[in-house]
Amino acid sequence: MIDYLVLETNSLAGATVDSIQMHDIGSSIKVVQPGDSFIGTALRNATSQxxxxxxGVIWQGCSDDIPAVAKNYPICISEYGVFxxxxxxxxxxxxxxxxxARGNKDLSIFVINPEHWKVIPETDEGVLSKIKSLTMPRYMNHKDDELIKEAIPPHDALYYGVLGTAALTLNYVSTILSRNVNANETFAYLFDEVAKYTNGLDTADxxxxxxxxxxxxxxxxxLRDGLAKINGLIHDTD
Incomplete structure (x- = not known):
């Protein structure tokens, strides 16, 4: 089993909790406001993996979806830039x-193993360069990216959306909070799936x-789901 810690930095915590409860029934979920360090906050509140x-990050998996090898590292984390x-x-x-740039890590989602940490950091700056980390695969963090808004053609945006149909995480927090979403982003991001987890949100969100x-x-x-079926990413439930 894995515990869940939600860092409440905006008004979308209800969506994250709703998604966890729907997909990992009976799991342990704690919601906290982070301090100056996301990692430090995690270590102060975690007793196991x-x-x-x-x-605002939507989780569509369960404990069994966490790679077993992640247990051997202080942290499992992904690149901030998708491309x-x-x-x-x-x-x-x-x-x-x-x-x-490559090497920048995304602290909006990570797996932490407190037993591998000797010191609780007060800031996140420079911490990850001093420890061993496991790279989280992109299917565990299907996130928004500035290239999708500004620099890639619609067919590439659609292809990214197709990949998102098999993702464990839908991470479009920055885009949602910006209230500025273009057509490319509706091709690339599964907002129709995110909309399933809005019961705990305020009226405006x-x-x-x-x-x-x-x-x-x-x-x-x-079209997205049809292409995903053709490529074996999702299957008919009939």
Whole structure:
């Protein structure tokens, strides 16, 4: 079993808790406000292996989906930039003068094992360069990215959305909070799935996410899911 810790940094914590409860029934979930360090906050609140999620991140898995090898590392974490290791797109961050570079880690979701830590950090700066970490696969963190908004064509955005149908995590927090979503992002992000977890949200957040879900559903969901079935990413439930 794995515990869950939700770092409440915005108004979307209810969606994260709702998603965990739906997919990992009976799991231990704790919601806290983070201090200056996400890692430090996690270590102060974790007693065993814990999946840490920033509020608004949707989890669609269970304890069995955490790679067994993650237990051997202090932390399992993913790259912040979705395309930083993409042979054709990685250079685009530099063209956009983006601060994102390979090696920047995404602290909106990570697995932490407190038994591997001797010191609780007061800040996250520089911490990850001093410890061993396991790279979290992208299917565990299907997240938003500035290239999708600004730099890639619709067919590539759609392909990213197809991959998202098999993802354990839907992580579009920054895009949702921005209240500024373009057509490419409705192709790439599964807002129609996120809209299933809005019961615990306030009226404004629920209405906005529901609207995004409808746009995604009407524009691309049938094509996206059809391509996912062809590629074996999802299966008919009939």
């Amino acid at each position: 814990t999946l840490v999620l920033k509020s 930083t290791d993409h042979p054709k797109l990685e250079h685009t961050y530099e063209l956009l003068k983006s601060p994102i 629920k209405a906005f996410i529901t609207e995004l879900g409808e746009k995604t559903r009407s524009r691309v969901a049938s």
